[in-house]
Amino acid sequence: MANLPILLDYWPSMFGMRARVALREKGVEFEYREEDFSNKSALLLQSNPIHKKIPVLIHNGKPVCESLNVVQYVDEAWPEKNPFFPSDPYGRAQARFWADFVDKKFTDAQFKIWGKKGEEQEAGKKEFIEAAKILETELGDKPYFGGDSFGYVDISLITFSSWFQAYEKFGNFSIESESPKLIAWAKRCMEKESVSKSLPDSEKIVAYAAEYRKNNL
Numbered sequence: 517m518a519n520l521p522i523l524l525d526y527w528p529s530m531f532g533m534r535a536r537v538a539l540r541e542k543g544v545e546f547e548y549r550e551e552d553f554s555n556k557s558a559l560l561l562q563s564n565p566i567h568k569k570i571p572v573l574i575h576n577g578k579p580v581c582e583s584l585n586v587v588q589y590v591d592e593a594w595p596e597k598n599p600f601f602p603s604d605p606y607g608r609a610q611a612r613f614w615a616d617f618v619d620k621k622f623t624d625a626q627f628k629i630w631g632k633k634g635e636e637q638e639a640g641k642k643e644f645i646e647a648a649k650i651l652e653t654e655l656g657d658k659p660y661f662g663g664d665s666f667g668y669v670d671i672s673l674i675t676f677s678s679w680f681q682a683y684e685k686f687g688n689f690s691i692e693s694e695s696p697k698l699i700a701w702a703k704r705c706m707e708k709e710s711v712s713k714s715l716p717d718s719e720k721i722v723a724y725a726a727e728y729r730k731n732n733l
Contacts, residue, residue, distance in 0.1 A: 521546045522574040524560050528724045531583035533675035535571040536714035538590040541598050600668040615672035621647035629687040630725040641687045648695040677702040681718040682725040
């Protein structure tokens with residue numbers, strides 16, 4: 517195990533899941549280490565002293581932090597198989613733009629759906645649905661955001677799908693009726709072993725979110 521990359525992660529984190537999917541998509545074996553947020557490991561604090569957050573990928577003894585940064589690193593460190601980006605500069609720039617859109621528009625909105633209530637929750641639901649519709653337009657009739665191949669934008673977004681059931685339950689709405697294309701895309705991605713092996717069961721996420729709501733709302 518000594519030479520395997522180490523992934524410091526937390527099972528329900530959609531950001532940690534990105535790193536898991538990226539590594540498995542490249543066929544890279546890695547050592548998974550679950551972090552306890554109430555008692556962060558010395559390795560995590562030492563590896564990511566700025567943000568103190570997961571995921572952190574430790575490769576050849578060097579830490580790489582922040583989920584999208586980790587995904588890009590994995591693509592560059594293991595270039596032989598399944599490239600995450602198109603070969604042309606414009607295509608690469610577009611992929612980075614849309615992954616950034618996911619981070620900016622989805623992250624706050626989705627948390628408001630399951631982690632807040634009342635007006636804040638309603639605002640989150642509205643923001644989430646708007647962002648989902650924009651992403652559907654960008655997807656168009658392509659099988660994946662990367663065209664015919666599963667790539668960077670797909671990895672950045674698919675990990676949120678493990679939370680969809682929780683959003684629907686606590687937000688009291690149907691993602692499929694709002695964004696059917698997005699759900700069809702998610703099902704397509706879930707057929708990939710790199711995705712299905714990396715995303716936790718939705719029921720577990722619902723239970724996790726319910727526990728959070730019970731303790732915090």
